Amino acid sequence: MKIAIAGAGAMGSRFGLMLHQGGNEVLLIDGWAEHVQQIKEHGLQANFNGKEVEAKLPIVLQSEVEKEDQVDLIILFTKAMQLEKMLQDIQSLIKKDTEVLCLLNGIGHEDIIEKFVPMENIYIGNTMWTAGLEGPGQVKLFGSGSVELQNLGDGKEAAAKKLADKLSESGLNAHFSDNIHYSIYRKACVNGTMNGLCTILDVNMAELGKTSTAHKMVATIVNEFAKVAAVEKIELDVPEVIAHCESCFDPETIGLHYPSMYQDLIKNHRLTEIDYINGAISRKGKKYGVATPYCDFLTELVHAKEASLNVK
């Protein structure tokens, strides 16, 4: 199977490496020239559960994709705001039956993808795998994870199950879900609470959890997500989702980590994905006539923080 990984950062590299080791023909695609050059010259350098691995994976700059052959599957792993540009750049890889699997964080990416791919070929999902980028061409891949995915096209359940099986053959532990939008909303609640709050307050998740107001803020934000989801006939189990978000506070598990948005903005001075998490809830809320003031305000605060750090 010929697979393109569109967005070969930490997580894209993990999927690319595992699918390559599983016998697939993998092409990495990325927009970061230095990263692409390093992998071209030295292969992908991965610390894979403590073992140093060097994989000679083909990689191409997204602006130079047109020389490449068409592929059977594209897995999308860009940052949310880079998705549309990536799809424009890789159009030449898409044939009539190319399947596209979107594993980005956040909500509502299918609205962009369907401009480029018929709905019947789009699959969306969620992954619990983790990965860290150590530098250009270098990743750190620890622990285990899973993938949940579902077809967006009618009558494509069998194809979705086949796609999950294909990923599992390479150890990616993928499963078909008949309610992926629930899982996506549930995961977006974690990002919609931990990411923005830790970024604005300059704290890790355990520190956030120790404040007297964290629970009120998390609960209010999750309730806004739930009100918006309900309009789409997705009924979140609000107490369960709040507890799921607050499990991130535990310093024994992941509480001492700073969420990805913190790392993007505060550590690396990069634009955040806030418009695709809390900002997506604000836009949907406006469209549906549902008030989402905490998501509105948090989105505005994060954009103000981006501006104050001169991140563009």
Add this chain to the structure above:
Amino acid sequence: MKIAIAGAGAMGSRFGLMLHQGGNEVLLIDGWAEHVQQIKEHGLQANFNGKEVEAKLPIVLQSEVEKEDQVDLIILFTKAMQLEKMLQDIQSLIKKDTEVLCLLNGIGHEDIIEKFVPMENIYIGNTMWTAGLEGPGQVKLFGSGSVELQNLGDGKEAAAKKLADKLSESGLNAHFSDNIHYSIYRKACVNGTMNGLCTILDVNMAELGKTSTAHKMVATIVNEFAKVAAVEKIELDVPEVIAHCESCFDPETIGLHYPSMYQDLIKNHRLTEIDYINGAISRKGKKYGVATPYCDFLTELVHAKEASLNVK
């Protein structure tokens, strides 16, 4: 006239010094032992519009007030959260006709003051004077300002005007207002926008003003203040108040300053007055059935920031 300044920080010292220079018998009262000791030993050291002044003003720790004589006027200048303790400590100074003038920032202090003083002797006001504390016993007093004040007791307009005249005799430029609650709400809007937002975003007011979301945040917060004020029959001119708040963005005037809450929390690791600004609007909103989500969230964020900095 025997006047006690209850809370002799920067602004209390300014009023104390000017009233002393105007021929009144002034007693400073404060809870900060080092500050009190410095003024006892060396007098109040003031840089007063560029001139070094040393004033031998009597000062007493608020816990040792009971040896002092009763006074004609008490001007309250504590931090909001120290008001009740101060009033408890200075009860022995209050005689039947002692007038109490409250010039604290924030909203609703009369609810606390009337536990100690009959409403007919309470005056509330607003000041546009500024002052800076340089260290124990040392203040910097620049520029000009004014005071607006009004009686809370029925039929006490004449007394309020007399009190304003008394302050003006010492150069304090005080005026009677027949709508002090409007002025207090208008000033609280400035504090309720600039203070919390600059503190949470770690920016000065000009930097805040340069962000694309500042106007939306300021406008939403001012609208919440206006909705609460309207229940109390105070109709804020919302566009004017928003423009007044946003005039703080101007780097040519005060835009390059960090508001007092920023200095309290971020610079000096002290608790903030958020509960008496946005938090007061949240409490009133709850009582009146008016939604105030931006004030709620901003209050929660500032308390979380206090906790994360271990400020108690």
